[in-house]
Amino acid sequence: MDFGPLYSERTHTMKASEIRELLKLTEKPNVISFAGGLPNPGTFPVKEVEEAVHRVLRDHAKSALQYSTTEGVASLREAVAEHLRKDGMRVHPDEVTITNGSQQGLDLLGRVFINHGDTILVANPTYLGALQSFNYFGAKYATCDSDADGIIPASVEARLVELKKNGIRPKFLYVVSTFANPSGTTISAARRRKLIEIAHAHDLMIVEDDPYGKLRFDGDAVPSMHSMDKGEGRVVYLGTFSKILVPGFRLAWSVAPIEATRKMVISKQSVDLCTNAFTQYIAADLLTGGIIDRHIPEIISLYRKKRDVMLGAMEKHFPKEGTTWTKSQGGLFTWAELPKHVNTTKMLVDAVAKDVAYVPGKSFFPEPDVGYNTMRLNFSYPPDDKIKVGIERLGGVMAEWIAKKQVLA
């Protein structure tokens, strides 16, 4: 049977993530890959998980193995709210929805808010997974400039004014606020305050995606924008267990005003009924028992070392000519910009031939013909010695391409 004529219009325009297709290229043995975005399995608290499973099956088997409510297991929603309150966020458990990873949070936001043709404000570059979610609903993007201190408020405001002139009200501003994927940068506290002011002035909703905020290696913590929003309820906050516990549980949360939470929960009913109850109970056990809080410093210590190894190797081996990169203070990634004439997508073929891989940055820019000269580098996953060798190899390939003066395609 030919399914061709049966596919929906969206399916015909749908394509696999370029990153994922490229990753297949990098799966060759011997390739040192900085292309992934995986937490290091060395951080997985295996013993603690097994002990929590034992307690959960002893005390809560009937609920933990049953369907849960769509919004999530009550004890986990309460534990998440309490966890966030420690960081100065005012969160009621009823504002918390447990999702099947933050990716589902993004999909539900797309369902609830985005009509075909709606405009979303984003930093440039921004998280590819969010673009993929929003693309499905037919989102358009208005891109805002960013630098080492994150998205630039003046650029956001300029975009808002410009859109308003054309009669367009964007549905929301989407940002990864801390140690962003892909850029590794953090929006400064002053900029966050300014963004909240702008949001107030323009009645703008903000989606603050914060998977990496807890993984700070240096410097002072910056309060979330959600905590700066004084009772206006215009910030929807996304957090996740994937980076502070394990990704394999597929557990994340959204925090949104009650009415929006209700819409997301009704959407989730038809999407998957509920999130995995078993891992929700395990995570609730580990969070309320303080085990996650005690575990985070171990993750930080491992990743800080890896970040140091990578930045040290970049300092030593990356070409100085026209190349800059993020001195990430946390998270999983750094990000490099090469001279404008270097196309990192094309360069990847040479890199893989030299057994090293990265993600070409282009995919993280919603507009065509920008970001061709950028790359995302992951330091959380590869072993330290591989990081050194891989960066040295990559530096060599970069030097060749910079020397080529090849014209941008």
Add this chain to the structure above:
Amino acid sequence: MDFGPLYSERTHTMKASEIRELLKLTEKPNVISFAGGLPNPGTFPVKEVEEAVHRVLRDHAKSALQYSTTEGVASLREAVAEHLRKDGMRVHPDEVTITNGSQQGLDLLGRVFINHGDTILVANPTYLGALQSFNYFGAKYATCDSDADGIIPASVEARLVELKKNGIRPKFLYVVSTFANPSGTTISAARRRKLIEIAHAHDLMIVEDDPYGKLRFDGDAVPSMHSMDKGEGRVVYLGTFSKILVPGFRLAWSVAPIEATRKMVISKQSVDLCTNAFTQYIAADLLTGGIIDRHIPEIISLYRKKRDVMLGAMEKHFPKEGTTWTKSQGGLFTWAELPKHVNTTKMLVDAVAKDVAYVPGKSFFPEPDVGYNTMRLNFSYPPDDKIKVGIERLGGVMAEWIAKKQVLA
């Protein structure tokens, strides 16, 4: 902030499932509820799960706690294919997608196949969760008659001819093939063969949803329609671990031709990246170790007893006048039809006042003004003694309403 103007058009038309709202009514203590659809927690193999967790964390911790591939963990896809081959289905692991419950399978099918306004053929009544998934994508329904032997092929054919006259090609026929939710009926083998013939003649795709097929108490197994489809690949098959293992793992599978599987997997990338790896490894362990196969007879034995208790009590306490019900040979549900003048949605208020609850059947009919006089009754969850008492109470309420000769609203 007022999110009202920001919601998508679909959100404005979206409403919570009537069943779920009604279920809240039935959560009063003392109410004996036949309204749920939950597996009995007495069937959860708690010890076996804990032992499997131990093996998984000992042998596969790094993968089982990490992100998995979007299509699912390879060992589970292989185990599911092997499990289905035992039932005469020809399934390659590459045709299997592991989903976050069958509800996600339905949502992904909606994404991949349904444009706003597309027509889906369904039995009348049909599974509410499927309607909810497809509704989001703007599906319309062409309903086909069904009786004690399931959907009637002649009715499907008549609908196809009628639609064709109007230039409409339905995207697919959706059926719960065995021990259907809500009707408890099974499509006979002869009808299945006829449906496959009709599908061939009309180039029709079939979605065969089969969550309950393994839970047969009496009679002979009926082969799946997927197994009757000789190499044409026109049947997409959905199965689940929720009813043969535990629902709390949120694990199900779809079987579809490779190209359609690829489309579903690309959709799933933007929906939630991947399904819970931890429970996938646990399920793979329990399936390949034969533990699930050995466990199913225990579930059957418990549910058969409950079915007997319920049908026995119905025989004893339900009014004879104009009332019929399904003598379910398996699954979780039976289904009753009352005289035409009884509105079971209105009657529910009286039933709850007498501390008994059911699901009014109306929600399972995509058309308005049909099925007002029907109800779904779940026998898998309540304790045996409560089944007896609850059915006696319900019989009393039914007798009153039948006597009323109230006009249908």
